[in-house]
Amino acid sequence: MIQKSILEELKKIVGPPHLLTQKEDMLTYSYDAAVLDPVMPAAAVIPETKDQVGDIIALCAENHIPITVRGSGTNLSGGTIPYASGIVILTGRMNKIIEINEADMYAVVEPGVVTAALAAEVEKRGLFYPPDPGSMAVSTIGGNVAENAGGLRGLKYGVTKDYVMGLRFFDSQGNYIKTGSKTVKCATGYNITGLMVGSEGTLGILDQVILKLIPAPKARQAMVAVYDTIEQASETVAGIISARIVPATLEILDNFTIRAVEDFSKAGLPTDAAALLLIEVDGHPAVVAEEAAQVKALCLKMGARTIDQAKDDAQRDKIWAARRAALSALAQLKPTLVLEDATVPRSRIPDMVRALQRIGQKYRIDIGTFGHAGDGNLHPTILTDRRNKEEFLRVEQAIEEIFDVALSMGGTLSGEHGTGIAKAPFLEKEAGYSSILFSRQLRAALDPNNILNPGKITGV
Amino acid sequence: MADMKELANLVKELEDQLVTCIRCGMCQSVCPLFEQTRKEADVARGKLALLTGLMENMFTDPDGVNERLNRCLLCGSCAANCPSGVNVVEIFIKARAILAEYKGLSPAKKLIFRQLLAHPGRFDALVDWAGRFQGLFAKPDANAQGTSCARLVSPLLSHRHFMPLSASPFHKILPEKGLITTGSGPRVAIFTGCLIDKIFPGVAHASLKVLSHHNVGVVIPPGQGCCGIPSLASGDRDSFTRLVDHNLALFEKYDFDVLVTACATCTSTIKKLWPSVYKNPSPGMQKKLTALSEKTMDINQFLVDQVGIEPIETNLEDAEKEIVTYHDPCHLKKSLGVADQPRQVIRAAGCRLAEMAGSDKCCGMGGSFNVYHYDLSSAIGILKEHNIEATGCTTVSTGCPACMMQISDMLGKAGSPIRVRHPMELYAKSLETHTP
Structure with missing residues (x-):
């Protein structure tokens, strides 16, 4: 349960129609496409702007409220199954394509943009965004980035991580982080972009994604x-x-x-x-x-x-x-x-x-x-x-x-569906305990109160 | 009110259908309501989860689920695109019935469905009277769609541009004993449908003209009732079943090979819902319902597949032809897979078909959805209106009178000069113009 005063604050941030707390609505955000037990969140919010997202995270950070971000809820590893005392942030209203730059071949989008919608817009301009997960008709770019989604074209064109040039996101305290750039090359700072792709909402909450585009094959x-x-x-x-x-x-x-x-x-x-x-x-x-x-x-x-x-x-x-x-x-x-x-x-x-x-x-x-x-x-x-x-x-x-x-055979547990809850218990088999420990330490440093999608990937 | 455990048991009837949803979420890509609201409870996956919750006795009262379940156009876009083949429309209709039977119908719905709709004679008489007085409350718009709007601000009518009731409903001009004509080939019974009878009788006249032109023998039994979809959408399975009884008994008296309707919704209801949702049918009744369902056909489909039509000979160049765009009614394309035949009829009528973007996207009407959620219904309808306008057509054609009402409202509000016609009207008109 969340204190009433906090719900009031959330309502102030997003406006009354965009805060959901009734049990019926909570049930509809308790699952994703993975075959796992559902968990109902305490509330769901539907922000539209960067400032609203920042305010929500700051509020949650102050009150130690777990946050799970949900695009279209199509992931197959339980990454969007929320925490019982936490909230769900829905990205449905953050669905604007901010820029498609034909000269420099990149796109800047909000996380709620549907993958197929972006692919279609890009194609109209003779350009190509190759990652095509099976759920692309509904999946969102934010979800694709968080899960490092693949698709049918991975063999030649790679997967989502090969197209993310940069990100804008909030950390667990509500600070706004910029990483990567719109340039083909970028050698400044840590490669935080690479770390964020596939992090399943455990390291930060996306606000904008800069994606690489390529010429369409003739x-x-x-x-x-x-x-x-x-x-x-x-x-x-x-x-x-x-x-x-x-x-x-x-x-x-x-x-x-x-x-x-x-x-x-x-x-x-x-x-x-x-x-x-x-x-x-x-x-x-x-x-x-x-x-x-x-x-x-x-x-x-x-x-x-x-x-x-x-x-x-x-x-x-x-x-x-x-x-x-x-x-x-x-x-x-x-x-x-x-x-x-x-x-x-x-x-x-x-x-x-x-x-x-x-x-x-x-x-x-x-x-x-x-x-x-x-x-x-x-x-x-x-x-x-x-x-x-x-x-x-x-x-x-x-x-x-x-x-x-x-x-x-030297393979991996998941090529494209992510770790989430489903594969978290098995991760040690693949990577060994010290890798899990390293990940947990990283996570603890960046999210000391463990509010960003708890329980996913590292099991804690 | 019975207790929630009992309701959970009632919903269990749907369990085998509910478990087929694998929660993949693909319904989000096609749901016209979800496109507007982006809320999970508005899309099929969410509603199926809610029904599962009801079955697992997770709620203290059924109102929240009921309210969300009713926020649905029943357009079947989700079912048509469902990887798992979940029969969403049938599940929702049965669930609405279970909930309505558990909660009891509202007094207004009881009056409308039980006292009026279920008694075709009474309903006809009332609508007839209303038709005479509608001029007091509404004024004609003098536009291409022939809609009306409220004379005074009315909370019920809001700013709708609605189709007026016809001064001469189709059933009024039929001989008392119905109409029977002879012809060659298969004999056709016509199920008129309420909206065609009372608002678009021109569609029925056009259909008759077309069938007679092709020398098809026709029977139109008098005293036909509603197909039952409005009752069913509100969960009133009893009234629905009574209407099916009435209509079945009526048509049984006649000998015919095919039952045709010019209303997509009636066709889909008779074909799909009569056999599947009728309350406790005896084996004999089930057989009759299935037999009639197999004999039922959309009129465009009948004309193209069974009669065969040739394009009207005109000496018009392509550029001179009337430009017509076609809207696929959900109940024709998604429910019955009929999409090509109406287009062939339009081409045969000597028109140039200009396809609109998203021709099979729902128009937002959804029957009572339009009444209870007019804002959402309009928001969906406006998308359709934009797509129609973008084709540069002068007429939009569609095979469903409910879609015709919604599209007329949207075009009327936009002040568009585009006419709204049923394919039968276009084809009948071309026969008038081009047949010696």
């Missing part, structure tokens, strides 16, 4: 390769990379996912195929043509049954619609869907695919595997019903084994 070519064994498909992924070709996108769908997508969308996918690779190369037209031919030859050499190139935009859209339908199609099969993102060095993709099949059998659970094979980031998707306690226990055991396998 040509692109999408392809679908069909395989009779998933080993051939995953060997092809490793083969393409070792042939020094870097496609913009290189995705895999296993048979379980292919059948689910086909049942759902009737797109005409080969349901007898063991795996599909969806590949797109982009760039200068001549390079695209050459690389497409190389990829095609490679796929066939590695045993692809067929490989088809998209002849026009409509065919290209159809290919990516099949990929985008993967999660939807799997989600329809059972009530609960647990989407994992353990990631391995890309040469280990064949081993990882085999391991996932073995784990699914061992724990007698349905795992659909699809994802960003080209960057080593698969999405083993477990279908279950959380109400079935016995089965869910097996699911949890399977997840832990997936983590162990990924780490044993």
Whole structure:
């Protein structure tokens, strides 16, 4: 509970319609897209201006009130599940694109800007903002930065961290911090920008983000390769990379996912195929043509049954619609869907695919595997019903084994979903205790009263 | 009022549908209300969480959930885009019914739904009287949309530019025993719908003209009632069920192959909600509802898919044709997947179709949503109005009379010269002009 006087102060800061305290509203800010227990906050505020955010943080700092920032609540690791005695800051009204600078190729945006909205605005100007997380139609830039979100284009274009040039944020005391710049190079001070990206709201609260933009590619070519064994498909992924070709996108769908997508969308996918690779190369037209031919030859050499190139935009859209339908199609099969993102060095993709099949059998659970094979980031998707306690226990055991396998291959627990609450207990496995201690000390120094999204990442 | 535990048990009826929401939040990208307010309780994911909360007996009274549940256009944009395939509209309608039955309907709604709407004869008579007196309270706008506005400041009408009741509702001109014509091919029964009958009878006349032009045999039973969606949206499943009974018994007396309506909302209600929300149907009744649902079709869809229409021959160059933009009613495109056929009808009418941005974005009407949340409804409608204007059209066409009302209001307020017409009206007019 929060004292009434503090709620009154918050109301003064944001105006009465923008402070929510009723239990019904609190329930709607108690969860995100992760399969975890909900926690209701004590209040939610919807600021619109930098000053309002600063005032809220100062008030919370003085009264030791925990703060969790929420964009669209789509994250998959529980990073936006609040603290019971804390408040939620909603970024919905801080959704202005402040500047798109075509000459210097950067954009300055507020944290509540929706990723797809920015991408569309940028594209109108012949520029390109590549990070494209699956939730980009709703996810916010603030959330993408806080989680270091990835997407389908990670392989060639990198992830959110590769596009953040600078930030403006408030620290835990309400001081306004500037880091990075609008220049391509910047060598002053600590690289606080790098530290902030992926910090999940535990080190500061964003006010503005400066993002790098690049010229849009002039040509692109999408392809679908069909395989009779998933080993051939995953060997092809490793083969393409070792042939020094870097496609913009290189995705895999296993048979379980292919059948689910086909049942759902009737797109005409080969349901007898063991795996599909969806590949797109982009760039200068001549390079695209050459690389497409190389990829095609490679796929066939590695045993692809067929490989088809998209002849026009409509065919290209159809290919990516099949990929985008993967999660939807799997989600329809059972009530609960647990989407994992353990990631391995890309040469280990064949081993990882085999391991996932073995784990699914061992724990007698349905795992659909699809994802960003080209960057080593698969999405083993477990279908279950959380109400079935016995089965869910097996699911949890399977997840832990997936983590162990990924780490044993030199991988990571999360390629793009973040640590949050879900992976905090496992972080030590990956990084070791001294890394956790280092992170906790850093955090304690910057946030002595532990008010910035407590419980996330470092577990305290 | 019964206790909250009992309510929790009632909501349990929805559990299997509620658990299919995986909380991914993708509904936020398409919800027209969320676009305005950006509050989680206004979007499907939030409302589904609230219903789960009700089921888990988390609240001491149901009012807060009820109030939030009613802040919804029931446009189905979320359901149409839901990765998990959650049947959001059906869940919300059933939940509204559970809550209304638990709380009891408000006296005003009881009067409207139980005493009026559920008695088609009484309702027709009252609206008929109201039509004669409306001139006392409202004055015509003399604009392209043919709307009216309040003569005096009225808290109820606010600054709306509403469509006046027609002086001659469609049912009045029908023969007492209904209308039966013969033709070749499939025989069609027409479900008129309240808004077409009482506000846009021209749409019904146009539909008749079009069907007769194509030599389609028609039956229009007399004494038709409302499809029941207004009752259902307010949670009055009893009145809804009574209306379905009334209409079903009426149409059963006639022999026809297809039931068509020119109202997107009626079509979607008959096809989707009659079989799924009817209260405690017997197996025989369920069979009848399903059979009728399968026979029901939007009139544009019938005309294009079953009759087949050819473009009217004109010697107009493309540039000389009337520019028409088309608004996709939620109940046609998102609910039934009908989007291409109305466009074909418009092209066949000799018009040039200019697509607007976001043609399938909700217009903000949402039936009673417009009554209780006029400000939000208008804010959503203004976006639609801007998109319509940006096409440079002279007419906006749409297959739903409720959308026609909302769009007329928005255009009227903006002082726009753009007309609002149903595709059947455009097509019927082209037959007049171009058929010898």
